Amino acid sequence: MSIQDLVTQHYGGNDVSERILAALRAHGVDVEHLAVPDLAPVDNLHAGFAPATEYVLSCLGVGASSRLLDVGCGIGGPARLAAWSRSCRVTGVDLTPAFIGAATELTERVGLADQVSFRVSAGDALPFPDGTFDRAMMIHVGMNIEDKRAVFAETHRVLAPRGRFAVYEQMRTGPGELPFPQPWADDKRSSFVASLQDYLTDLEAAGFTIEESEDRTAAVAGPPGGPADALTPGVVFGEDFVRRIGNNIAATQAGILGAMLVVARA
Numbered sequence: 661m662s663i664q665d666l667v668t669q670h671y672g673g674n675d676v677s678e679r680i681l682a683a684l685r686a687h688g689v690d691v692e693h694l695a696v697p698d699l700a701p702v703d704n705l706h707a708g709f710a711p712a713t714e715y716v717l718s719c720l721g722v723g724a725s726s727r728l729l730d731v732g733c734g735i736g737g738p739a740r741l742a743a744w745s746r747s748c749r750v751t752g753v754d755l756t757p758a759f760i761g762a763a764t765e766l767t768e769r770v771g772l773a774d775q776v777s778f779r780v781s782a783g784d785a786l787p788f789p790d791g792t793f794d795r796a797m798m799i800h801v802g803m804n805i806e807d808k809r810a811v812f813a814e815t816h817r818v819l820a821p822r823g824r825f826a827v828y829e830q831m832r833t834g835p836g837e838l839p840f841p842q843p844w845a846d847d848k849r850s851s852f853v854a855s856l857q858d859y860l861t862d863l864e865a866a867g868f869t870i871e872e873s874e875d876r877t878a879a880v881a882g883p884p885g886g887p888a889d890a891l892t893p894g895v896v897f898g899e900d901f902v903r904r905i906g907n908n909i910a911a912t913q914a915g916i917l918g919a920m921l922v923v924a925r926a
């Protein structure tokens with residue numbers, strides 16, 4: 661099976677948006693009048709959840725006039741948050757058709773379809789002309805990508821000159837065997853966790869200039885929080901989520917993994 665098939669099979673469970681809506685309903689959310697903050701506990705599929713996305717958007721300097729690309733947008737949580745909190749236009753791409761379907765439906769439900777659009781696409785073959793965007797982000801995606809340099813080169817191509825790119829990822833921070841399953845993969849076949857130095861080398865080889873890098877591990881530790889504490893991205897990832905997160909936390913505490921942010925300029 662190809663890496664892309666493994667990834668889309670891993671993430672592409674059925675009825676993602678239905679499961680989310682049912683969980684929100686069960687927690688008293690009026691899903692007929694859904695707002696972006698209602699979704700925040702479940703739709704930002706990365707360490708630190710919605711507050712971590714806000715931090716990335718701040719580092720990128722996203723504002724109302726920004727044209728933002730989200731590479732590996734998942735079910736669209738970070739893209740919706742950007743459009744809602746910064747009034748910008750956002751385009752999300754993702755390999756997994758079921759996630760793009762859920763992203764589109766949830767975005768229509770919160771009334772942001774005019775500002776945010778989604779396309780099924782691999783990060784290394786972006787369906788946009790050169791210089792389409794002035795900001796780009798990639799959040800917890802590269803762990804599934806063997807050739808990150810190819811994705812960075814495509815992102816560089818679709819960014820305008822001096823456009824900014826934020827990469828916020830689970831990276832290898834020390835030696836040791838990574839326990840599986842992790843939230844992004846059942847096993848090594850679709851897991852390509854790399855070090856900060858690997859990321860920096862690949863970004864520079866793709867034409868980027870590094871502006872800053874930051875270890876966000878301590879800052880993003882802990883559950884999503886918010887009004888419905890019982891809601892987590894486990895709604896999206898299914899029953900195995902607790903085990904996957906347990907392995908992820910264990911690897912983080914053992915110094916094998918960390919949540920690292922890099923901001924680069926095209």
Ligand SMILES: C[S@@+](CC[C@H](N)C(=O)[O-])C[C@H]1O[C@@H](n2cnc3c(N)ncnc32)[C@H](O)[C@@H]1O
Nearest residue numbers: 704705706732733734754755756782783799804
């Ligand atoms: C952990 S989720 C993160 C989603 C989103 N960035 C977020 O933070 O909510 C990883 C996403 O990366 C996508 N992905 C993995 N490999 C990809 C690739 N080569 N191109 C585009 N998307 C990819 C998966 O389909 C999945 O939706």
